[in-house]
Amino acid sequence: MPSPSVVTVHLILGSTVSMVVPARVVESGEDGLLLWVAPGTPLWRATIPPGTHLRDLPPEGSYPLRADRWRHGGALILQPAGAGHAVWWSFTMEQEFRSWYVNLESRVHxxxxxxxxxxxxxxxITVTPDRAWEWKDEDSFAAKTGHPVYWTPAEAAAIRTEGIRVTHLIDSATYPFDGTWCDFRPPESWPLPELPPLGTPEAEPGEGA
Ligand SMILES: [Mg+2]
Incomplete structure (x- = not known):
């Protein structure tokens, strides 16, 4: 696969695109991708009523994308090749490491x-800097299990198993939870990516997890 310097990440929940965000490639190889989302990055975000979260809204609703920006400190995103999860390093606006976040997901490049x-x-899974971890959104995960736009009970069991596999890495302070990248500072020469055009062709299945 070619290695672009910016990858556009399309985050999807059920049948809805929740966010389209361009991320700079920090590392790319057979092991996977490491991406950087800088504070202020222009992005597309699903329009939902104030104070709500997409997870709590009906999947058949219409949530058109609107231009916005990344309004938090930056984030490093590790997408290990072939794995059913990503690991996010969250940073403060002052570029201090804040926490890890394990997102269970499937990817198509x-x-x-x-x-x-x-x-x-x-x-x-949320993970503090001292590696105390907790499952997040278990109730919503259970409520969505068996719904046709989400996952079957068998898939839910596999998703949970993948999460448990990652908790063993956390508990043993094994990469990526060994402190690697916690001191990450993006080079000052990196400009913010541009707002990506919408309407990019759908990815073809067969690659990624
Ligand atoms: Mg998630």
Whole structure:
């Protein structure tokens, strides 16, 4: 696969695109991708009523994308090749490491490598800097299990198993939870990516997890 310097990440929950965000490639190889989302990055975000979250809204609703920006500190995103999860390092606006986040997901890369479609599997794991971890959104994960736009009970069991596999890495302080990248500072020469055009072709299945 070619290696672009910016990859557009399409985050999808059920049948809805929740966010389209361009991320700079920090590392790319057979092990997977490491991406950087800088504070202020222009992005597309699903329009939902104030104070709500997409996970709590009906999947058949219409949530058109609107231009917005990344309104938090930056994030590093590790997408290990072939794995059913990503690991996010969250940083403060002052670029201090804040926490890890394990997002259970499946991914499909576009043939040119410029886009990755990430289907969220709702269940997540939050991890503090001292590696105390907790499942997140278990109730919503259970409520969605068996719904046709989400996952079957068998798939839910596999998603949970993938999460448990990652908790063993956390508990043993094994990469990527060994402190690697916690001191990450993006080079000042990196400009913010541009707002990606919408209407990119759907990724073709067959690659990624
Ligand atoms: Mg998630």
């Amino acid at each position: 576009s043939p040119d490598g410029a886009d990755v479609h990430v289907t969220d599997q709702e269940l997540d």
